[in-house]
Amino acid sequence: MARLKLKEHVINRDWCKGCGICVHFCPKKVLELDSQEKVVAVRPEDCICCKLCELRCPDLAIEVVTTQTNQAAETDQAAQDE
Amino acid sequence: MAIKDYIRQRYFPQMWCPGCGHGIILNALLRAVDEMGLDKNNIVMTSGIGCSARISGYVDFHSLHTLHGRALAFATGVKLSKPELTLLVPMGDGDALAIGGNHFIHAARRNIDMTAIVMNNRIYGMTGGQYSPLSGPGKKATTAPYTTIDNDFDVVKLSIAAGASFVARSTAYHVLECIDILKKAIEHKGFSVVEILSQCPTHYGRKNKEGDASQMLEFQKNTTAKLGSKALEQDPTLIPRGVFVDIDAPEYCQEYDRIVERAMKGSQNQIHKFDKTLRDEANQTCPKP
Ligand SMILES: Cc1ncc(C[n+]2csc(CCOP(=O)(O)OP(=O)(O)O)c2C)c(N)n1
Ligand code: SF4
Ligand code: SF4
Ligand code: SF4
Ligand SMILES: [Mg+2]
Numbered sequence: 001m002a003r004l005k006l007k008e009h010v011i012n013r014d015w016c017k018g019c020g021i022c023v024h025f026c027p028k029k030v031l032e033l034d035s036q037e038k039v040v041a042v043r044p045e046d047c048i049c050c051k052l053c054e055l056r057c058p059d060l061a062i063e064v065v066t067t068q069t070n071q072a073a074e075t076d077q078a079a080q081d082e
Numbered sequence: 083m084a085i086k087d088y089i090r091q092r093y094f095p096q097m098w099c100p101g102c103g104h105g106i107i108l109n110a111l112l113r114a115v116d117e118m119g120l121d122k123n124n125i126v127m128t129s130g131i132g133c134s135a136r137i138s139g140y141v142d143f144h145s146l147h148t149l150h151g152r153a154l155a156f157a158t159g160v161k162l163s164k165p166e167l168t169l170l171v172p173m174g175d176g177d178a179l180a181i182g183g184n185h186f187i188h189a190a191r192r193n194i195d196m197t198a199i200v201m202n203n204r205i206y207g208m209t210g211g212q213y214s215p216l217s218g219p220g221k222k223a224t225t226a227p228y229t230t231i232d233n234d235f236d237v238v239k240l241s242i243a244a245g246a247s248f249v250a251r252s253t254a255y256h257v258l259e260c261i262d263i264l265k266k267a268i269e270h271k272g273f274s275v276v277e278i279l280s281q282c283p284t285h286y287g288r289k290n291k292e293g294d295a296s297q298m299l300e301f302q303k304n305t306t307a308k309l310g311s312k313a314l315e316q317d318p319t320l321i322p323r324g325v326f327v328d329i330d331a332p333e334y335c336q337e338y339d340r341i342v343e344r345a346m347k348g349s350q351n352q353i354h355k356f357d358k359t360l361r362d363e364a365n366q367t368c369p370k371p
Pocket of ligand 2: 015016017018019020021022023038039056057058059060061062101
């Protein structure tokens with residue numbers, strides 16, 4: 001299973017409502033809300049690309065873009081978290 | 083396809099409150115449809131009225147935003163006229179089991195091929211936080227300032243008793259499990275029910291002091307357990323999650339096709355008999371020269 005490598009967190013600031021779900025459940029504390037209550041990736045180097053932030057966002061406002069899209073690796077990592 | 087290809091982006095940001103669980107259910111459903119590689123032109127979503135029902139506006143499938151409690155009735159009409167289409171029917175807890183309760187049990191009884199998704203936030207979100215048949219006793223609501231005394235339905239048991247051939251439960255917190263279960267439910271030929279526990283931080287959460295959206299998701303995590311798990315065995319008060327029923331049973335549209343076939347054969351025989359009588363009569367009345 002190939003390991004995913006982070007390219008970037010694509011955040012749609014118009015859609016993000018600052019609910020904080022992604023911040024609260026990120027296993028590596030990568031995300032924070034800024035002064036405008038929009039999410040930002042403050043520690044992208046710690047991201048393990050589990051994509052749980054993307055999957056649990058009610059507003060489809062955050063996308064974790066990776067260099068490999070290996071479905072097996074994704075679900076494997078995320079499953080560990082659950 | 084990318085997830086964004088399955089939504090009507092012009093309606094975003096969507097109208098749900100920050101942290102509303104209904105958005106997570108939309109997210110999971112889009113992933114399920116995407117992973118199954120379904121053609122969006124072959125999907126029809128019907129919905130009733132409620133915050134939950136607004137979901138049909140956001141998906142780029144064929145969609146019908148109909149009457150409170152009647153999403154399954156409209157879906158039944160669509161499915162019977164075009165059985166080749168995939169029917170997705172998301173409903174609120176009030177929509178599905180208060181005003182729509184009768185439609186719900188009868189659609190299950192017929193085992194018509196569609197996927198009913200109960201977006202259960204245990205409250206009437208849209209109308210301001212009245213209690214629903216899924217609130218359960220001891221809950222606060224606009225209509226129950228001193229807490230509810232009504233028992234709640236167990237959606238899983240009710241669906242099984244009514245005849246649904248696929249019955250499952252998950253939560254917005256367990257999003258990967260949701261995606262997996264939704265795929266199985268859509269794949270299943272027959273009436274599928276997927277109850278997904280959702281959070282309404284605005285009404286239910288505030289009134290019942292369950293905290294913000296994240297804390298309500300923590301609550302879903304801590305008060306449920308997978309079927310067959312140690313946790314469930316040790317603490318039967320936990321709400322079980324997983325697939326409860328997945329059986330093959332005669333499906334309504336297929337049975338209807340068979341009736342049509344029988345009726346056609348019957349009428350063919352009638353026509354043959356009628357033709358023969360006419361011929362016989364003609365032979366008698368018109369002797370050959
Ligand atoms: C025939 C009819 N009766 C009542 C209403 C008022 N009404 C609108 S939404 C709703 C309940 C919504 O609760 P639920 O189905 O749980 O959806 P939620 O908003 O919680 O997602 C009610 C009673 C209506 N629109 N139509
Ligand atoms: S979960 Fe989505 S809407 Fe909520 S803060 Fe994160 S990106 Fe924003
Ligand atoms: S992908 Fe996982 S580790 Fe990375 S920011 Fe999202 S939740 Fe955190
Ligand atoms: S009122 Fe409740 S159910 Fe409706 S959008 Fe807000 S949080 Fe969601
Ligand atoms: Mg509700």
